[in-house]
Amino acid sequence: MREHYLVVMKVGDRVRVKESVIVYHHPNHRNQPFDLQGMSGEIVDIVREYQGKPISANFPVVIKFDDSRFRAHLRENELELVE
Numbered sequence: 001m002r003e004h005y006l007v008v009m010k011v012g013d014r015v016r017v018k019e020s021v022i023v024y025h026h027p028n029h030r031n032q033p034f035d036l037q038g039m040s041g042e043i044v045d046i047v048r049e050y051q052g053k054p055i056s057a058n059f060p061v062v063i064k065f066d067d068s069r070f071r072a073h074l075r076e077n078e079l080e081l082v083e
Contacts, residue, residue, distance in 0.1 A: 009043055014082040015063060016040040021078055027069050036072065040082055041065035047073070 009015065017036040026034040045062040049055060059073035 015079040
């Protein structure tokens, strides 16, 4: 039997993208496919509400990557905590 552990991520945690995620808005690769796999950064927000109302965002975790200007919205299952 396989055990499942719930990993609770919170604002301020350091994370790394653990699987291939292609984006087209990276500042150094604008309008070109760029893979985020292996990049690390910090969680700056977890979107749970909009204008005071609860929402269920598809990509709730906002990451500010070590590449200073770049942020992206990702899913928790695309990330792993970095110690």
